[in-house]
Amino acid sequence: MSFNRENILWQSADGTWSHGFYECHGGTEWDVEYNHDVLEYASCGHPSEDAALQSWRGANPGGCHVLSYHSDSAAKVAKHDDMAAELEDAQREQESPGRQSIFSYPQDRPFHDVRGASKSDDPVSLRRRLAAADKQYADAVAEQHSLRMLGYSNDMTRDIDRLAAKRTSLVERLVHGGHLDAAAQREHRVTDLSNQVAALNRALDRSERTNARGVGSSANRAACAAARNDAAAELDRVNQTPTRTRSRKMAPATTPSASAPGRVAGGVPSGGQFAAKRHREPAVTLDPR
Numbered sequence: 001m002s003f004n005r006e007n008i009l010w011q012s013a014d015g016t017w018s019h020g021f022y023e024c025h026g027g028t029e030w031d032v033e034y035n036h037d038v039l040e041y042a043s044c045g046h047p048s049e050d051a052a053l054q055s056w057r058g059a060n061p062g063g064c065h066v067l068s069y070h071s072d073s074a075a076k077v078a079k080h081d082d083m084a085a086e087l088e089d090a091q092r093e094q095e096s097p098g099r100q101s102i103f104s105y106p107q108d109r110p111f112h113d114v115r116g117a118s119k120s121d122d123p124v125s126l127r128r129r130l131a132a133a134d135k136q137y138a139d140a141v142a143e144q145h146s147l148r149m150l151g152y153s154n155d156m157t158r159d160i161d162r163l164a165a166k167r168t169s170l171v172e173r174l175v176h177g178g179h180l181d182a183a184a185q186r187e188h189r190v191t192d193l194s195n196q197v198a199a200l201n202r203a204l205d206r207s208e209r210t211n212a213r214g215v216g217s218s219a220n221r222a223a224c225a226a227a228r229n230d231a232a233a234e235l236d237r238v239n240q241t242p243t244r245t246r247s248r249k250m251a252p253a254t255t256p257s258a259s260a261p262g263r264v265a266g267g268v269p270s271g272g273q274f275a276a277k278r279h280r281e282p283a284v285t286l287d288p289r
Contacts, residue, residue: 003059006034007041009052010067010080017052018044018084018119021061042084044119081119082129088120123179130170134192137163142199145224149207151217186238193235200228 007021021041026032046052049066069077119125140163144156171188174180180188207221 004030004062006036006065007056007061008065008067008080009049010077011049011069012044012077012081013069013074015069016044017046017049018042018080019046019052019055019064020080020084037083039080039083039087042087044084078125078128081122082125082132085119085122085125085129088118092120121173121177123174123177126170126174126177126179130167130174130188131191133163133167133170134188135195137167138192138195138199141196141227142203145200145220145227146203146206148220149203149217149224150210186241189238190235193231193238196231197228197235200224200231204228 005021005024007019009017009019011017019042020039023035023038023040024032025035041056043052043055046055053064067073067076067080137160140156140160144154144160147154147156171180171185175185203224204221207224
C-alpha cells in the first residue's frame with residue numbers, strides 16, 4: 001500500500017538518524033499543501049539510516065529525502081532537530097490533562113508515543129528555540145503596534161501571549177537544567193531587549209513613511225514610541241547592573257545512545273514495512289509557506 005507524503009531522513013550532529021513527515025493540509029493524496037517548518041511525525045535517535053527508515057511501518061510514502069550531516073547541511077539539520085523537539089513538546093502538552101497548550105498545534109492531531117532518544121530537552125536545541133521565540137515575540141509586538149498605527153483593528157494578543165508563555169517555559173527549563181547561569185541569563189535579557197527595541201524602531205520607521213499620506217493616528221504612534229522607550233530604558237538598566245556570578249561554560253548537549261530505540265512522535269505506527277526510494281541530496285531546500 002502506498003500513500004504519498006513528503007518525508008525526510010536526517011542525520012544529527014551526534015551521528016544518530018531520524019525520520020520525519022511534514023505537516024500537510026488537504027484531504028486527498030496529491031491535493032495537499034505542506035508546511036516544511038512543522039513535523040507531524042518524528043522518530044529520532046536511531047543508530048543508522050536504515051534503522052530510522054524502518055521505524056515507520058505505515059503506508060509507503062513513495063520515497064524520502066536524505067539529509068546527511070556535514071558543514072553545509074548543519075543549519076538544516078539543526079532546524080529539523082528543533083522541529084522534532086517542538087513536536088515532542090506539543091505532544092507533552094496534549095497529554096497533560098487540564099493544561100492549555102502553549103504551542104500552536106491543533107488539539108485533534110493524533111500525537112501518541114514518545115520513547116527512546118529525546119530532542120526536546122537537548123540544551124543546544126532549547127537555546128536555539130528560545131532565540132527563535134524571542135525574535136518571533138519581538139516581531140509580533142512590533143507588528144501589533146504597526147497594525148494599530150496603520151489604522152487596522154487586527155488583534156495579535158493571543159499570539160503574543162502564546163509566545164510569551166513559550167519563552168518563559170524555555171527559560172525555566174534551561175535554568176532548572178543548569179544550562180543558563182546568572183551571567184547567561186543577563187546576556188539573554190540584553191539580546192532579547194535589543195531585539196525588541198530594533199523591532200519597535202522598524203515599526204516606527206514604517207509609520208513615519210505612511211504618516212506622510214495621512215494614515216494612522218498620533219496616539220498609536222506615541223504608544224509605540226513609549227513601548228520602545230520602555231524597552232530601551234530596561235536595556236540600559238540591565239547593562240548597568242553588575243553580575244555577581246561569573247559566566248561558566250554551557251553544558252554540552254546530551255548525546256543519545258546509538259543503541260537506544262527510536263522515539264516516535266506524531267502517530268502510532270501500524271503493521272507492514274516498505275522499501276522506500278531514497279532521494280539523497282547534499283542539502284534539502286525547504287520552501288516555507
